[in-house]
Amino acid sequence: MPDQSDLSQDYPAFREDLLREAETLGEPQQAVLFSTYASLAAENGDTSDLTYVPILREGARPFQVDGYAWDPAQGELHLAVCDYHSDDELQTINFDRADQLFKRVRRFCELAIDRDFVQSLEETSPSFDLASLLFEIQGKIKRIRCVLFSNARLATRKKTLEADDLIGAQMSQSIIDFARFIDIQNAQGGTEPIELDVQELNEGELLPCLDAHDGDESVESYLIVMPATLLARIYGLYGARLMEQNVRTFLQARTKTNKGIITTAKDEPGMFFAYNNGITATASGIVVGQDENGQPGIEKIEHLQIVNGGQTTASLLYASDHGSADLSKIFVQMKLSVIDPAKVDDVVPKISRYANTQNRVSEADFFSNHQFHVEMQKISRRLLAPVMEGRLAGTKWFYERARGQYRNETARKSAKDRNTFQAEFPRNQVIQKTDLAKYQISFRPDPAMVSLGAQKCFLGFADEIGKKWESERAAFNDAYFKEMVAKAIIFKSLDREVARAQWYKEDRGYKANIVTYTIAWLVHHLNKQKKKIDFELVWKKQEPPVELQDCLELLAPQVANLLKTPPAGFSNISEYAKKPACWSRISEADLECSDDVLEATISFDEAQARSADNKAAGKIDIELEFEQLLFTESQRIVGLEAFLRQKGLLSPNSQSAIGKLKRHQFNLSKSEKRALEHLFKRLDDEFDAGPKQWAKEAAA
Numbered sequence: 103m104p105d106q107s108d109l110s111q112d113y114p115a116f117r118e119d120l121l122r123e124a125e126t127l128g129e130p131q132q133a134v135l136f137s138t139y140a141s142l143a144a145e146n147g148d149t150s151d152l153t154y155v156p157i158l159r160e161g162a163r164p165f166q167v168d169g170y171a172w173d174p175a176q177g178e179l180h181l182a183v184c185d186y187h188s189d190d191e192l193q194t195i196n197f198d199r200a201d202q203l204f205k206r207v208r209r210f211c212e213l214a215i216d217r218d219f220v221q222s223l224e225e226t227s228p229s230f231d232l233a234s235l236l237f238e239i240q241g242k243i244k245r246i247r248c249v250l251f252s253n254a255r256l257a258t259r260k261k262t263l264e265a266d267d268l269i270g271a272q273m274s275q276s277i278i279d280f281a282r283f284i285d286i287q288n289a290q291g292g293t294e295p296i297e298l299d300v301q302e303l304n305e306g307e308l309l310p311c312l313d314a315h316d317g318d319e320s321v322e323s324y325l326i327v328m329p330a331t332l333l334a335r336i337y338g339l340y341g342a343r344l345m346e347q348n349v350r351t352f353l354q355a356r357t358k359t360n361k362g363i364i365t366t367a368k369d370e371p372g373m374f375f376a377y378n379n380g381i382t383a384t385a386s387g388i389v390v391g392q393d394e395n396g397q398p399g400i401e402k403i404e405h406l407q408i409v410n411g412g413q414t415t416a417s418l419l420y421a422s423d424h425g426s427a428d429l430s431k432i433f434v435q436m437k438l439s440v441i442d443p444a445k446v447d448d449v450v451p452k453i454s455r456y457a458n459t460q461n462r463v464s465e466a467d468f469f470s471n472h473q474f475h476v477e478m479q480k481i482s483r484r485l486l487a488p489v490m491e492g493r494l495a496g497t498k499w500f501y502e503r504a505r506g507q508y509r510n511e512t513a514r515k516s517a518k519d520r521n522t523f524q525a526e527f528p529r530n531q532v533i534q535k536t537d538l539a540k541y542q543i544s545f546r547p548d549p550a551m552v553s554l555g556a557q558k559c560f561l562g563f564a565d566e567i568g569k570k571w572e573s574e575r576a577a578f579n580d581a582y583f584k585e586m587v588a589k590a591i592i593f594k595s596l597d598r599e600v601a602r603a604q605w606y607k608e609d610r611g612y613k614a615n616i617v618t619y620t621i622a623w624l625v626h627h628l629n630k631q632k633k634k635i636d637f638e639l640v641w642k643k644q645e646p647p648v649e650l651q652d653c654l655e656l657l658a659p660q661v662a663n664l665l666k667t668p669p670a671g672f673s674n675i676s677e678y679a680k681k682p683a684c685w686s687r688i689s690e691a692d693l694e695c696s697d698d699v700l701e702a703t704i705s706f707d708e709a710q711a712r713s714a715d716n717k718a719a720g721k722i723d724i725e726l727e728f729e730q731l732l733f734t735e736s737q738r739i740v741g742l743e744a745f746l747r748q749k750g751l752l753s754p755n756s757q758s759a760i761g762k763l764k765r766h767q768f769n770l771s772k773s774e775k776r777a778l779e780h781l782f783k784r785l786d787d788e789f790d791a792g793p794k795q796w797a798k799e800a801a802a
Contacts, residue, residue, distance in 0.1 A: 108284075109255060109284065110191075110192055112280075112284050113191070113192040114190075116253070117190065117253075119529070120134050120135060120253075122529070123138075126530070126598060127597065127598055127601045128598065128601035128607075130156075131188065132156070132168075132184055132186040133154065133156065135184055135186050135253055136152075136154055136168050136169060136182070139182075139184075139251035139283065140152040140169055140251070141536070141556060142283065142286050142505075143182075143249060143251075143286075144555070144556060145505060145536075145557070146286050146343060147340075147342035147345060148247075148249055148278065148341070148342075148343060149171060149180040149182065149247065149249055150171035150173055150178075150180050150555065150557070151171055151555020151556050151557050151558060152169035152170060152171050152180060152182055152555075153169060153170055153171060153555075153676040154168065154169050154228075154611075155167060155168065155169060155170060155228035155229075155231060155232050155611075155676070156168055156228060156610075156611075157228055157232060163209060164206055164209070165207070165209040165210035166203065166207065166210070167181055167183060167206075167210050167232060168182050168183050168184040168251070169181070169182035170182070170232055170235075172235060174239075174242065176416065176420065177242055177245060177420070177423060178244065178246075178247060178341075179243050179245070179246045179247070180246075180248075180249070181207055181248045181249070182248070182250075182251060183206065183248070183249075183250055184250075184251045185203055185251065185252035185254065186252075187252075187253055192253075192255055192280060193253075193254040194254060194255050194256075194257055195252060195254045195257065196256075196257045196258070197256070197258050200250055200252075200256065200277055203250055204248060204250065204275050207248050208268055208273075210232075210233075211236060211246070212269060213233070214232070214236035214237055214240075215236060215237055215240045215269055219233065220233045220234050220237050226666050226675070227611075228611055230673070231674045231676055231677075232674075234673045234674055235673075235677065236269075240269055240270070241270070243269065243270070243271040244271055244272070245271055245272050245273075245338065245419075245423060246268055246271045246273040246274070247274050247276070247341060248273060248274070248275050248276070249276045249277070249278060250275070250276070250278065250279075251278055252277065252278070253283075254279060254280060255280050256277055256279040256281065272423070274339055287505070287506050295386065295404060295405035296340055296343060296404075296406055297403075297404055297405075298336065298402060298406055300332075300402055300403055301401050301402070303332060303336060303339075304329070304332050307393075307399075308392075308393050308399025308400060309326060309328070309332070309400040310326070310393075310397060310398070310399050311325065311326050311390065311398055311400050311438070312324060312325040312326075312398075314437075320441065320442040321439055321440065321441055321442070322439070322440040323437065323438070323439050324388075324400075324437075324438045325436075325437060325438075326400070326435070326436040327375070327433050327435060327436075328381065328433065328434045328435070329430075329432075329433055330374070330418050330422075330429040330430075330434055331429045331430055331432075333381075333415060333418060333434060334415075334419045334422050334429055336406075337419050338419055344406060344407065345407070345412050363378065363413065363414055363417040363418070363421075364417055364420065364421050364426060367417070367418060367421045367426070367427035367429070368427045371427060371429075371432045372431060374432045374433065374434070375432075375433045375435060378414060378434060378435070379411070379414075380411060380414075380434055380437065381408055381410065381411030381414060381415065381435070381437070382409050382410035382411060382437050383406060383409060383411075383437070383439070384405075384406075384409055384438070384439050384440075385403050385404055385405055385406050385407070385438060385440050385441070386404045386405040386440070386441060386443045387440060387443075388401075388402065388403050388404065388438075388440050389401040389402040403438075411434075411436075418432070472564070472568065472571070474567055474568075474571055475501075475503035475535060476503065477578055478501045478503065478578075478583060478586070479501045479502075479503045481501075481579075481580060482499055482501035482533075482583065483498070483500075485498065485580060485583060485584075486498055487531075487641070487644055488641070488642050488643075488644060490643075490645065495525075497525070497526060497528055497531060498526055498527050498531070499527075499531045499532075499533060499587050499590075500527040500531060500532045500533070501533050501535075501538075501583075502532055502535065503535055505534075508527070508532050511523060533586070533587070533590050535560070536556040536557070536559070536560050537556075538563070539559045539560040539562070539563035539564075540556065540618070541589040541590050541593045542563055542586070542589065543562060543563055544589075544593060544617075544618045544621045544625075545589050545621060545622075545625055545635075546622075546625075547621065547622030547623075547625040547626055547689075548562070548622070548685070549615070549618040549619040549621075549622040549679075549685055549688075550680055550682050550684060552618040553614070553615050553676075553680045553684075554680050574717070576718075577716070577717050579716060579719060580719075581719070582716070584637070584638065584641040585637040587641060588635075588637035588640035588641045589637065591640055591644065591646060592621065592635070592640060592646050593617065593621065596617050596620060596621065596646075596651075596655070596658065597613065597617045599654075599655055600613055600616055600617060601613060603658070603659070605659045606662070609666075611675075612675055612676065615675075615676070616662045617658070619665060619679070619685070619688055620654055620657050620658045620661045621654070622685070622688075622689070623657060623688060623689060623691070623693065624654060624695070627693075627695060628699075628703060632706045633700065633703040633706070634703060634705075634706065634709045635650065635702060636702055636703055636704045638712070640702075646702070647702040649698040649699050649701045649702045650699055650702040652696065652698065653696050656694060656695065656696060657693055657695060660691075660694065661688060661693070664687070664688050664691055665678075665679060665684070665688070672684075739763060739778075740760055740763050740764050743757075743760050746760075746781070751781060752781075753777050753780075753781075755773050755777035756774070756777040756781045758774055759774035759775070759777060759778050760778075762774070
């Protein structure tokens, strides 16, 4: 955990960013705090993607909720409440303040299951949205996860607490204060470490274990018989934070509870250990003690992550919540690998990949580490954007493929170098991978998927790009990146203008839905005329053409009105926006749209011609990149010959190619190049790395 002095240094930059964002977007500062924390919490596994619902009543019996998410498959309701401090310096709060805010959330939930209270609320208000949902699903909620977002520092260390039942569901409470916010940010794309006091959670008992490692200093292995009650209790407290990111993605993509696991747990608990494949998990450290009989047992686990068996874990909790199984009779086998923290980023993804092959986890599920991101990052660091009118120098767009990259780049530089870096990569020209998914899917157009939230939207995008990468690798080049940036420019510009519009200020709410649906409607409308937005023009101007911007601003309040007046049967606007039926209705709506927007478009034929030219250029770029690889890494490749022959990986053509490289001849035939490309792909699959790592593995 960062100490107070470190936090005092981090806070001014955080506050400056928050104020700048609030001013740019025209949003209240507390709303920006919510979106900042909610995004981080979802990526860390603390919550699902939260919908912003600023609900507040002061007075004798105050209540407050700032965000929610409902996961019907797991029966989990996620709620968030904000504690925003406008002070220039970092403040400290005690747990009494946190408890007050949690009580406000509890009070709203208790009121919302009363029909009279729901009917007393204004139907277009966020309060009605959430209250009506709670009233409808109250009997289906098995677990409530409530999180407090605070830009102050909590005086006590414990951040996750078990609580009493609430409206018939088990409730857990957690806190993301500023110290924890920084901890999560510093995890750089991984999850914030969880420190488990196993003995405390296991009713004072150690967790028996069998030492099974072979002496490798970087990894220690243990075999464990895990009581289902302990596993369910840990998962009940920490939820998706326990899941290694790829497994969390896997579970999000496949929300159906495993009926086979539930049936075994209910009907044959004594056979669960024999029938179930068990769990594979990793940790960065453990504390092993001895019980009263001198037998080894685990006292504490640092950064426990389940890399295979997430479905088993979630299903056992489901069985417990629904009262269909007696977990005290169930035990689960677990293989726990304790990994040197310096090697976690390299080893854990491999364990996850290999452990999940039986479950058909696709490449899209591992998309966070996909080569697509590496390519977009590489292009972003070298491609200079055109100089905007009124400026002297061009800038670049920073693609952030791992959380915190931009912040880390600026943090480790001197003041002078930081200013130079930010002049080259302005803060408002950062694109995060989840934001990229939002932009691309909006223009697909599929605003209902965007409305599902950042993580689910990213899954859809990953599936699409994962398939396209395999079949059309050449399409992902400079031209693709320029179009990607153009979509970001259009989206961000509309988002900013909607927030500033008087019609929106008079009736705030649902801005994220309004923006994606407005863009989607226009794209759909232009498609019917066989027209496409001229993204090349947007890239050259580095802003939307006036005709395009004016049209979107004309459409936005019309789209907002449609969203806020759903048809009968849909009382919750945020949930309605997630339905294909919503997009079907809005896409066919007859909205006022200026013909001037056609000045910012091109025909389908011209778009296809540009695409063909760009793909041809992309193929040339790939060929040049491959030629450069052969030239710079030829000796490493030659050095692998004996290893490749031993593994039976050499074909006649690849052997012929390596023979030429030995003689420093680079004029390879097409068949020889294809053979080497195929060989490199097989090596990539084996080692998840390039020629340097291949050589290292071969030497080992």
